Every structure is written in C-alpha cells, then in structure tokens.
Amino acid sequence: MSDYKQESLELHRQHQGKIGTAISVPINDKHDLSLAYTPGVAAVCLAIAADKSEARNLSIKGRTIAVISDGSAVLGLGNIGPEAALPVMEGKCALFKSFAGVDAFPICLDTQDPEEIIKTIKYLAPVFGGINLEDIAAPRCFEIERRLQAELDIPVMHDDQHGTATVVLAALINALKLRESSKDEVKVVVSGAGAAGNAIVRLLLGYGVKHVSVCDRQGLLYAGRPDLSGEKFELASITNLSKQQGSLVDALVGADVFIGVSSAGLVTTEMVKNMAERPIIFALANPNPEIMPDEAEAAGAYVVASGRSDFKNQINNVLIFPGVFRGALDNRVRLITDEMLVKAAEALAGLVDDLSVDKILPDAFDKRVANTVANAIK
Amino acid sequence: MSDYKQESLELHRQHQGKIGTAISVPINDKHDLSLAYTPGVAAVCLAIAADKSEARNLSIKGRTIAVISDGSAVLGLGNIGPEAALPVMEGKCALFKSFAGVDAFPICLDTQDPEEIIKTIKYLAPVFGGINLEDIAAPRCFEIERRLQAELDIPVMHDDQHGTATVVLAALINALKLRESSKDEVKVVVSGAGAAGNAIVRLLLGYGVKHVSVCDRQGLLYAGRPDLSGEKFELASITNLSKQQGSLVDALVGADVFIGVSSAGLVTTEMVKNMAERPIIFALANPNPEIMPDEAEAAGAYVVASGRSDFKNQINNVLIFPGVFRGALDNRVRLITDEMLVKAAEALAGLVDDLSVDKILPDAFDKRVANTVANAIK
Numbered sequence: 200m201s202d203y204k205q206e207s208l209e210l211h212r213q214h215q216g217k218i219g220t221a222i223s224v225p226i227n228d229k230h231d232l233s234l235a236y237t238p239g240v241a242a243v244c245l246a247i248a249a250d251k252s253e254a255r256n257l258s259i260k261g262r263t264i265a266v267i268s269d270g271s272a273v274l275g276l277g278n279i280g281p282e283a284a285l286p287v288m289e290g291k292c293a294l295f296k297s298f299a300g301v302d303a304f305p306i307c308l309d310t311q312d313p314e315e316i317i318k319t320i321k322y323l324a325p326v327f328g329g330i331n332l333e334d335i336a337a338p339r340c341f342e343i344e345r346r347l348q349a350e351l352d353i354p355v356m357h358d359d360q361h362g363t364a365t366v367v368l369a370a371l372i373n374a375l376k377l378r379e380s381s382k383d384e385v386k387v388v389v390s391g392a393g394a395a396g397n398a399i400v401r402l403l404l405g406y407g408v409k410h411v412s413v414c415d416r417q418g419l420l421y422a423g424r425p426d427l428s429g430e431k432f433e434l435a436s437i438t439n440l441s442k443q444q445g446s447l448v449d450a451l452v453g454a455d456v457f458i459g460v461s462s463a464g465l466v467t468t469e470m471v472k473n474m475a476e477r478p479i480i481f482a483l484a485n486p487n488p489e490i491m492p493d494e495a496e497a498a499g500a501y502v503v504a505s506g507r508s509d510f511k512n513q514i515n516n517v518l519i520f521p522g523v524f525r526g527a528l529d530n531r532v533r534l535i536t537d538e539m540l541v542k543a544a545e546a547l548a549g550l551v552d553d554l555s556v557d558k559i560l561p562d563a564f565d566k567r568v569a570n571t572v573a574n575a576i577k
Numbered sequence: 578m579s580d581y582k583q584e585s586l587e588l589h590r591q592h593q594g595k596i597g598t599a600i601s602v603p604i605n606d607k608h609d610l611s612l613a614y615t616p617g618v619a620a621v622c623l624a625i626a627a628d629k630s631e632a633r634n635l636s637i638k639g640r641t642i643a644v645i646s647d648g649s650a651v652l653g654l655g656n657i658g659p660e661a662a663l664p665v666m667e668g669k670c671a672l673f674k675s676f677a678g679v680d681a682f683p684i685c686l687d688t689q690d691p692e693e694i695i696k697t698i699k700y701l702a703p704v705f706g707g708i709n710l711e712d713i714a715a716p717r718c719f720e721i722e723r724r725l726q727a728e729l730d731i732p733v734m735h736d737d738q739h740g741t742a743t744v745v746l747a748a749l750i751n752a753l754k755l756r757e758s759s760k761d762e763v764k765v766v767v768s769g770a771g772a773a774g775n776a777i778v779r780l781l782l783g784y785g786v787k788h789v790s791v792c793d794r795q796g797l798l799y800a801g802r803p804d805l806s807g808e809k810f811e812l813a814s815i816t817n818l819s820k821q822q823g824s825l826v827d828a829l830v831g832a833d834v835f836i837g838v839s840s841a842g843l844v845t846t847e848m849v850k851n852m853a854e855r856p857i858i859f860a861l862a863n864p865n866p867e868i869m870p871d872e873a874e875a876a877g878a879y880v881v882a883s884g885r886s887d888f889k890n891q892i893n894n895v896l897i898f899p900g901v902f903r904g905a906l907d908n909r910v911r912l913i914t915d916e917m918l919v920k921a922a923e924a925l926a927g928l929v930d931d932l933s934v935d936k937i938l939p940d941a942f943d944k945r946v947a948n949t950v951a952n953a954i955k
Contacts, residue, residue, distance in 0.1 A: 207617030208624060208635070214601045216637035217613055219680045221599035223592045226675040228942065232895070233886055235595055236668040238864060239585030241652050246586060248654070248661035257586070258663040259594035259683070274619055276626075281703035283626035285636040290614040297604040302597045304682050305637070307703045315700070322697050325659035325685045486616060508611055517610070564606065 211286060217293045218305075255328065255531070264303040264524050265327045266291045267320060269311045272336035272359070272394070275485050281307035284334060291333060291358075291520075299521030299569040301528065303331070313339045317346050324351050328528050331520060332357035337393040341430050354527045354535045360398035361540055362516040362523070366560070367399050367458060367481060368406055368544035370514055373551055373559040374479045374502040380455060386410045386475070388454045390447055390489060391461035392420060392431050399458060400438060405537040406544070412439040412454075414461075418446040448473075455479060463487035468498035477501035483514055502556045511557050518547060518563060522572025530577040542575035589664060595671045596683075633706065633909070642681040642902050643705045644669045645698060647689045650714040650737070650772075653863050659685035662712060669711060669736075669898075677899030677947040679906065681709070691717045695724050702729050706906050709898060710735040715771040719808050732905045732913045738776035739918055740894040740901070744938070745777050745836060745859060746784055746922035748892060751929055751937040752857045752880040758833060764788040764853070766832045768825055768867060769839035770798060770809050777836060778816060783915040784922070790817040790832075792839075796824040826851075833857060841865035846876035855879035861892050880934045889935050896925060896941060900950025908955040920953035 211217070225231050233239050247253045255261035270284035288305030295303035308319060316339075320330060330353065332344055340357050347355040356362070375382060387408055389396050392415040403411055413420045413434050420427065420435040421442045427435050443450070451457060451470045456479040459465065466489040471478060480495045482488035485506040492503040492510050504512035523543060527535055550561040550571055561568055589595070603609050611617050625631045633639035648662035666683030673681035684701065686694060694717075698708060708731065710722055718735050725733040734740070753760060765786055767774050770793040781789055791798045791812050798805065798813040799820045805813050821828070829835060829848045834857040837843065844867040849856060858873045860866035863884040870881045870888050882890035901921060905913055928939040928949055939946055 203611050203617035204620035207612045208620050210602055210612050210617075211621045211635040215634065215639050217600065217602045218637060219599045219601050219640070220670060220674045220682065221597045222595065222671045222674050223597050224588055224595045224671065226671060229886060232672075232941065233581050234585045234588050235671055236665075236895075237652060238886070239581035239588075240664045240668050241654060242582035242586050243589045243664040244651060244654055244657055244661045247664070248657040251660045254660040254663060256593065257589040258660075258667055259596060260660070260663065261593050262597075273622060274615060276619060276622055279622055279626040280629075282629045282632040282636075282638070283622045285632060285638065285704060286618050286621040286625070287614075289637055290618050292598060293600045293602065293604060293613055294610075296598045296600050304598065305704060306701065308700045309703050310700050315696075318693075319697050319700050322686045322688050322693070323684065325687050326663060326683060508607060508616070517614075563610065 216286070217289050218296070254325070259302060260326060260328050262302050262528055263327055264295060264301055264329045264331055264528070265306050265323060266295070266303050266331045266333055267306045267308065268332070268334045269308045269316055270334070271311050271339075273334045278336065281309050288333060291331070294517050295521050295524065298517060299525040299573070301521060301524050313342050316343055320347055321350060324353060327353060329353050329524050330355040331524065334359060337397070338429050340394050341397070348534060352533060354524075354532050356523065356535050357394065358516055358520045359394045361402070361535070362520045363395045363460070363514070364398035364402040365519045365523075365540045365544045366514050366516060366547070367483075368402050368541065369518070369547040370481065370504050370512065370559050371403070371456065371479070372544060372548040373554055377554065377556055377559070378477060378479065378501055382406065382408045384409070385455040386453065387412070387456040387458065388447070388450045389413045390457065390459040390465060391415070392434055393460065395460040395483070397430055397434060399460065400434060402537055402540060402544070404437060406541050410440075412443065412450050414447045414450050419443055419450050457481065459483055459489035461489060464489065466490040466495075468494055471495055471498035471500055480504075481514060502559060504559065512559050514560075515563055518560060518568055519543065519572060522569040523576050525569055526573030526576025529573060532576055535576060539576050543572045546571045546575045594664070595667050596674070632703070637680060638704060638706050640680050640906055641705055642673060642679055642707045642709050642906070643684050643701060644673070644681050644709045644711055645684045645686065646710070646712045647686045647694055648712070649689050651712045656714065659687050666711060669709070672895050673899050673902065676895060677903040677951070679899060679902050691720055694721055698725055699728060702731060705731060707731050707902050708733040709902065712737060715775070716807050718772050719775070726912060730911060732902075732910050734901065734913050735772065736894055736898045737772045739780070739913070740898045741773045741838070741892070742776035742780040743897045743901075743918045743922045744892050744894060744925070745861075746780050746919065747896070747925040748859065748882050748890065748937050749781070749834065749857070750922060750926040751932055755932065755934055755937070756855060756857065756879055760784065760786045762787070763833040764831065765790070765834040765836065766825070766828045767791045768835065768837040768843060769793070770812055771838065773838040773861070775808050775812060777838065778812060780915055780918060780922070782815060784919050788818075790821065790828050792825045792828050797821055797828050835859065837861055837867035839867060842867065844868040844873075846872055849873055849876035849878055858882070859892065880937060882937065890937050892938075893941055896938060896946055897921065897950060900947040901954050903947055904951030904954025907951060910954055913954060917954050921950045924949045924953045
C-alpha cells in the first residue's frame with residue numbers, strides 16, 4: 200500500500216494528471232479550419248438551433264459524460280474539497296474511456312450547497328449526454344440525484360449509490376447460487392444507511408429479496424424508531440418487516456448475508472459464528488473492512504467479498520459504471536432505472552464462467568463486461 | 578461557402594463532434610488501476626488537500642482551459658443558445674490543442690444571467706487553469722470578465738474582446754510600418770463599440786496610439802453625449818479628445834485608419850476617398866465586411882484586412898488565443914494584462930518575414946506563432 204502511494208504521486212506528477220483532450224477531426228490546413236471552425240461550423244450551429252436534439256448527433260453531447268463531485272465524501276477520505284477530489288474524478292474519466300470508450304470530463308464544484316449544485320449541473324447540461332454524480336455526501340446526494348433526474352432530459356446516476364448496489368447484487372446473485380439459497384428465503388442484514396446502503400437495499404428489494412434489515416450506528420432501523428427522518432425513515436418502512444429492535448449484534452443472529460458499507464471492525468468472529476450456517480459476508484468498508492476476509496472465513500463464512508483490490512472478490516464499481524453509461528448513451532436512455540440495473544447485475548453475474556467461492560465476479564479487465572452491461576441499459 | 582456548409586455538417590455528423598478524451602497514463606492491468614485510481618490515488622488527493630497549489634502539478638488543472646459561452650452572441654448568428662453554440666466552443670478547443678497543445682474543454686451554460694454565469698464559473702474553477710470566455714454578448718461580457726478576473730486566482734480572458742484586439746494591433750503595427758506612419762500621429766476611427774471595439778480601443782491606447790475615435794450606430798462617441806452609459810461612457814472619456822460630433826461619414830474625413838467591428842456595408846467608396854491618402858482599412862464585420870476589400874482598394878485603400886479566410890490579411894484570433902493561454906499556463910500568470918497583449922502583438926507582427934500590403938500577418942499554420950505569443954505572456 201505504501202508503495203502505491205509514492206508510485207501514484209510520481210505518476211500523477213509526471214503526466215500532470217491522467218486525461219487530456221484529443222482532436223477527432225483533421226486540422227492541418229485552411230480547408231480543415233473552415234470545416235471545423237468558421238465559416239463551416241455556422242451551418243452546424245444553425246442545424247442545432249433549429250432542432251436541439253441534433254446536438255447529440257453533431258457534437259460531443261452524444262458521447263460525453265460529466266463526472267461531478269463537490270468533494271464532500273471522497274473515497275474514505277471524507278470532505279477534502281473540490282481540488283483534492285479532482286484526481287479521483289479524473290481517474291474515473293480515464294476508466295470510462297478505457298473500459299467503455301466513453302468520453303468523460305471531471306467537474307469538481309466549489310460549492311456544497313445542494314440547491315447550488317443542482318442549479319449548476321442544470322446549467323452545464325447542454326454539453327453532456329449524461330451525469331455521473333460521485334463522492335457527494337449523504338443525505339444531500341439523494342435530493343440532488345432525485346431532483347436532477349426529474350428536471351433534466353439526460354440520465355443522472357450517483358455511482359456511489361447505484362454502481363455499488365449493482366455490483367453487490369451481481370456478487371450476491373452468484374454467492375446465493377453457490378450456497379444454493381433462494382432470494383425469497385435468505386435473511387440479509389445491511390450495515391450502513393448512507394448512500395451505498397440505501398441503494399443496495401432498494402436494488403435487493405427490486406430484485407426480489409424478501410427479508411432485508413438495515414443497521415445504522417444506533418442499531419436496527421424499524422418503522423416507528425423515533426429518531427428517523429428522510430431516507431432512513433423511508434428505509435425503515437420498506438425493510439425489517441418484523442420490526443425487530445436491537446443492535447447489529449442482535450440483527451446478525453441467524454442472518455444468511457451480511458453486507459457492510461459502514462466502518463472498519465464492526466463485525467467480530469463471534470458475530471459471524473452467530474449467523475446462519477455458511478454465511479455470506481460482504482465487508483465493503485474501505486480501506487479497512489468491517490471484518491478482515493481471513494477472519495470471517497476462519498469463523499465459518501462461506502463466501503467473502505471486500506472493496507479491496509488486494510483481496511479476492513473485490514466489489515469494484517468499474518464493473519458497472521462504464522457499461523451503464525455506454526448503454527445509456529447508445530440507447531438514448533433518459534432515466535436509468537432499478538429494473539435496468541437488476542438486468543445489468545444479472546448479466547454481469549452470468550459472465551463468471553469458473554464460478555467458485557473465490558471468484559463470484561468477472562475480472563475487471565474482462566473485455567466482455569462493458570458491452571454486456573451496456574446491453575441491459577435500454 | 579455553401580460547399581463548406583454541407584461538408585462541415587457531414588464532418589460533424591460522422592465524428593459526432595470534434596474532440597474527445599484521451600488517457601495519458603496506462604490502464605492495462607490491476608497495478609495500473611491501483612495507481613491511477615484506488616487505492617493509490619488517495620495519496621494524490623491528500624497531497625492536494627494539504628496544499629491546493631499542488632493541483633496544478635498533479636491533475637489536469639495545470640494544463641486545462643475552459644472555453645465558456647452562454648450562447649448569446651455566437652459568430653455572426655446572434656443569440657442561438659447553449660446547445661447550438663457547442664460546435665463553436667468544441668472547435669475552439671480543437672484549435673487550442675492543435676495550435677498550442679493546450680487541453681481545453683467546452684462549457685455552454687444554460688443561463689444568460691450575468692450573476693449566475695459568474696457564480697457558475699467560480700464553482701467550476703477548481704478544475705481549470707484558465708477561463709476563455711467566448712461569444713458572450715455585450716455589455717454583460719464586460720462585467721462578467723471584470724468580476725471573474727477580480728475574484729478568481731486563474732487567468733480569465735474574453736477572446737472576442739482581447740484576442741481580436743491583439744491580432745488587430747499586430748496587423749496595425751505592420752500596416753503602419755508599411756505606410757511609414759507613426760502611432761503618435763495617425764488618426765484611427767473604430768466603428769463598433771461592443772466587445773471587440775472596446776478592447777481594440779483600449780489596446781491601441783495602451784500601445785500608444787494617440788488619436789482614436791469610436792462610432793456606434795448613433796455616430797461619434799464624445800464626452801458629454803447624453804445617451805452614453807457604462808462602457809460607452811468610459812470609451813467617450815478616453816477617446817475623441819477634440820470632442821468631435823457627427824456621423825461615421827464625418828469621422829472618416831481625413832482619418833488614416835478605419836477599423837470596423839460593426840455591420841456589413843457601413844463604409845462606401847466615397848467615405849474611403851475622403852480619408853487621408855493611402856488609408857488603412859480593416860473591415861472586420863463577418864461574414865459581410867463594412868466594405869468589400871476590392872472596393873476599398875479601388876477607392877485608394879493601401880492596406881486592407883478582413884475577418885474572412887477567403888480574402889488576404891485575415892484578422893484571425895487563432896493567431897493569438899492558443900499562445901496566450903499556453904503562456905499563461907506555462908508561466909502561471911494570474912492576470913493577462915494589456916501590457917502582455919501589446920508584447921504579444923509586437924512579437925506576432927515581428928514574425929512576418931515577407932511583409933507586404935498583401936501579407937501583414939503570419940500564416941495561421943506557421944509553427945512559430947504559438948510559442949512566440951506564449952513567450953510574451955509572463
């Protein structure tokens with residue numbers, strides 16, 4: 200890990216970042232100039248002025264995504280601000296291009312006011328074919344995404360929510376297959392009711408998982424818990440149908456699946472032992488998981504996944520976001536729905552040829568991934 | 578011209594615009610991914626969080642310009658809106674890359690409210706090393722540029738003002754040289770008191786031209802003219818020191834130089850004949866100039882320039898803006914001053930080896946141009 204740090208700093212310094220502009224038409228003489236710029240470009244402007252939808256055909260709008268953050272919840276580093284968030288957004292743009300041929304540009308906003316963020320993104324929308332929201336803190340991320348989806352005519356997706364949820368679902372589909380468990384019967388406990396936790400719960404319910412409970416720092420969410428509001432209030436109304444009260448320790452007793460998007464070390468070997476037999480453990484807190492994979496396995500876990508690239512079964516969003524926006528652009532999708540994401544998760548899960556407890560997801564560099572996901576987004 | 582239209586439309590449709598994203602670091606395996614993205618990128622984020630100025634060294638901020646328009650005054654097409662303006666901004670970004678290796682990204686804003694434009698650009702500033710304002714209508718362009726220059730720590734330049742003015746000055750320097758006229762003595766009349774006219778006047782005065790008058794549609798600006806306010810009021814106070822009143826016809830009597838950034842056909846052969854001997858005529862209205870070059874010459878004009886690529890002596894901003902921002906980025910210039918632009922104009926004028934009335938500016942594809950201009954911006 201410490202080697203990566205120095206090496207990554209040097210790489211960024213040497214290249215002054217990771218992406219740049221490429222010209223896709225020749226500009227070698229006056230004739231080229233007359234076509235790409237004045238006077239020829241006037242005809243292109245007028246064609247779009249006459250019919251705005253032509254912007255998708257005649258400009259970068261049809262193939263370009265904005266990766267937008269306010270720097271408020273960057274990786275596990277917290278609220279480090281827009282300048283410091285830029286290397287992550289730029290990296291994401293590089294992955295968009297590399298994994299799915301999607302042109303993407305990073306936008307880091309020097310405001311963390313939800314209304315200002317919404318307004319600014321609406322002002323920027325003419326240039327883009329889609330908006331990937333990134334590393335925006337909960338709960339403002341929910342309102343921002345919901346409002347933009349309602350008010351813009353291009354797809355908007357907060358990847359920390361839905362990208363993560365879709366990879367989790369793909370991994371869970373394969374884990375349940377290995378364990379020969381049914382989505383109707385398994386008892387799933389999600390630890391963390393922030394951006395990722397919220398989306399995971401909703402996508403699992405959309406997929407058809409019947410028994411889902413959620414814990415935050417205060418323990419189980421249940422309808423009627425007096426301190427709940429906003430998203431957590433809604434979550435409590437659609438999960439934990441038996442209205443169980445208690446801590447995460449209580450919640451895990453007899454549970455089949457643990458999905459952690461919370462904090463390091465929250466789960467002990469004792470808690471794993473109290474779960475159902477051969478439990479599934481997705482400990483996704485980064486960089487330090489809720490329980491280390493080897494400890495979980497020693498305590499009886501059957502399938503273990505984490506968010507880290509140095510362990511097996513990494514829940515890696517790069518399996519989803521490039522393909523999702525590739526599909527959204529190609530198919531001119533206005534709204535990316537949970538139904539599409541369930542199909543994307545199923546398709547992604549289906550790509551694992553040599554399924555085993557050590558391999559429940561395709562390799563990130565598997566060339567089939569982006570197209571397979573893209574085909575589900577329509 | 579009509580051929581350009583069809584050919585340009587086809588080019589734009591075929592390539593879906595003119596620029597794209599390029600990746601400047603390898604992303605071929607898990608190790609690459611760990612450096613460009615998580616976990617390695619966290620070290621880069623923290624380095625910038627500790628010292629914001631590191632963003633210029635470690636991200637695209639140090640080499641990327643935003644080309645920003647509100648679509649309110651696009652080419653000669655007027656207020657065609659942000660979507661229709663995109664092909665021009667994209668083209669400009671292609672020229673930035675092609676002529677000076679500057680990475681540039683187009684931003685077309687879906688608002689024409691000056692305060693909203695200012696605020697939005699300030700929100701976007703973390704990502705960029707400079708702001709090229711483009712095709713924003715007067716008078717709001719003045720306030721927007723002035724405020725952003727005062728409130729941002731990166732250079733901001735409205736190219737329709739200062740790019741145009743700098744090329745005009747370079748052309749005038751060479752025209753005066755050919756005519757063996759002194760900047761102290763020539764009488765210059767500028768037709769048009771909008772974005773370009775304003776900046777041309779100020780740059781000519783900064784260069785040391787003594788006698789400059791400006792006409793708008795109502796005739797000569799003079800201190801005390803009752804209808805003047807804002808920029809025109811200021812222009813009247815620094816030009817036309819003899820407080821001459823009258824029309825453009827009156828203003829041109831005995832004038833040495835006409836610079837038109839106004840409307841087609843405003844100047845007749847008769848008016849040219851009433852100017853001083855061997856007058857200099859820059860008729861820059863686009864696409865149809867204040868007087869056609871051949872008519873001006875027939876009436877006795879000595880040096881003639883226009884804004885069109887199909888006539889000699891084109892006043893073409895591409896001679897200036899790529900180099901100006903190249904220099905501003907390389908030399909970490911916070912404010913692009915008129916003093917720098919005068920030096921850039923002088924350097925640009927000095928590049929014409931075979932100076933003649935038919936060639937007062939370097940060729941746009943002369944490889945020396947961008948670096949020569951860049952060296953003046955420091």
